[in-house]
Amino acid sequence: MPHKTDKRDRATLFRSRLSEALALSGMSRSALSRAVGVDRSTISQLLKGDGTRLPNAHVVGECAATLGVSADWLLGLAEHPERAADLLASAMTMTDAPRALVDEQIFNWHQEAAGYKIRHVPATLPDMLKTHEMLAWEYAPQLGRSTEQAIGATRDRLNWMRGSTSDYEIALPLHELESFARGEGYYTGLPADIRRNQIDWVLELHDQLYPSLRLFLFDARRLFSAPISIFGPFLAVIYLGRNYLAFRDKERVQGLIGHFDWLVRESEVSPRDVPEYLRGLRGEV
Numbered sequence: 663m664p665h666k667t668d669k670r671d672r673a674t675l676f677r678s679r680l681s682e683a684l685a686l687s688g689m690s691r692s693a694l695s696r697a698v699g700v701d702r703s704t705i706s707q708l709l710k711g712d713g714t715r716l717p718n719a720h721v722v723g724e725c726a727a728t729l730g731v732s733a734d735w736l737l738g739l740a741e742h743p744e745r746a747a748d749l750l751a752s753a754m755t756m757t758d759a760p761r762a763l764v765d766e767q768i769f770n771w772h773q774e775a776a777g778y779k780i781r782h783v784p785a786t787l788p789d790m791l792k793t794h795e796m797l798a799w800e801y802a803p804q805l806g807r808s809t810e811q812a813i814g815a816t817r818d819r820l821n822w823m824r825g826s827t828s829d830y831e832i833a834l835p836l837h838e839l840e841s842f843a844r845g846e847g848y849y850t851g852l853p854a855d856i857r858r859n860q861i862d863w864v865l866e867l868h869d870q871l872y873p874s875l876r877l878f879l880f881d882a883r884r885l886f887s888a889p890i891s892i893f894g895p896f897l898a899v900i901y902l903g904r905n906y907l908a909f910r911d912k913e914r915v916q917g918l919i920g921h922f923d924w925l926v927r928e929s930e931v932s933p934r935d936v937p938e939y940l941r942g943l944r945g946e947v
Contacts, residue, residue: 669714675738676716681709683729683736698724759906767906769819771893772826778894779829781922785889785901786848787839788832790823793863795856824867828894830875833925835882843943854947861944865937872933879931879939887925892918 684694691709695702698721708717708725716722716737726733734740757767772780782788789797794813802809841847843857867875880887889901898918900907909915931939 672738673711673714673716676736677709677711679731679736679738680725680729683725683731684709687729689729694725694728697728755908755910757906757908759901759904768891769823771891771897771899772823772828775828775893775897777827778896779831780894781831781833781890781892781919783833783887783890783922783925787834787842787860790820790830791832791864791867793856793860796852796860799852799856824871824875829873830871831878831922831926832876833878833880833887833922833929835885835887836879836930837882839879839940839943843946845947857947858944861940861947865940868933868937868940876933877931877936878926878929878933879936880925880929885925885928887921890918890922892922895919 684691689697691705692702695705698705700721704717704721708721717725719733722733722736726736732740732742735742759765759767786800787796792800797813798809801812805812842849842852843861845852845854845857849857868877890898891901892898892915895912895915896910898909898915900909900918909918
């Protein structure tokens with residue numbers, strides 16, 4: 663049964679929150695009274711009175727709108743002062759996704775989630791596992807002469823991500839690695855020596871970082887996932903190509919964690935079996 667708030671307690675809470683919002687806004691009582699359309703004495707009574715009466719809905723709404731808070735918060739019906747539209751805006755954002763090595767936004771998200779598990783479904787092989795030669799081949803068409811400079815500038819970031827206190831779970835479709843090993847599709851034209859060295863490097867990293875780094879391989883004929891990254895329990899990001907769609911509300915983050923965990927449960931190759939699988943692919947290069 664819902665708890666029923668005493669009228670006097672609700673009135674006291676209203677006065678306290680109105681006073682807090684007014685102080686944070688920097689407005690004077692006179693300015694608030696003019697904006698709301700009431701006498702200054704009415705505002706003073708709302709702030710200093712000790713009765714159980716609350717103002718009418720129009721006055722509460724105008725006070726809330728003027729001070730940039732929600733009417734529900736003023737009345738004690740919500741715990742957060744933000745208005746619903748503001749909460750939604752902060753819960754979901756869209757930012758640019760430049761074609762770059764570990765761009766500033768991605769690195770900031772990794773730092774923000776330091777110490778928490780990071781779950782990742784990359785669009786191709788994950789940058790944090792790529793060799794220098796692989797990065798150069800992949801990013802040269804976009805970066806041109808600045809490719810080597812960009813790789814050098816991001817080397818410390820990649821090393822930080824590999825050596826961070828976060829656990830990394832990475833889920834990849836099997837066909838991505840198969841296409842890579844054969845130099846097909848996205849990887850057409852990638853020299854065989856770069857492919858062999860890349861597989862060797864992933865095997866080395868797996869030996870160094872397991873179990874803090876765990877790779878899961880799933881069958882894309884049975885399962886599908888868009889590229890996503892989940893930074894701990896607070897942030898989930900979907901990669902759209904030109905943009906990142908980021909969610910911070912608990913419900914959506916938990917929903918995407920559930921999606922990732924489904925990929926893990928249904929994976930064809932577990933982290934323990936990844937080295938054997940990679941050695942088999944290397945033999946096909």
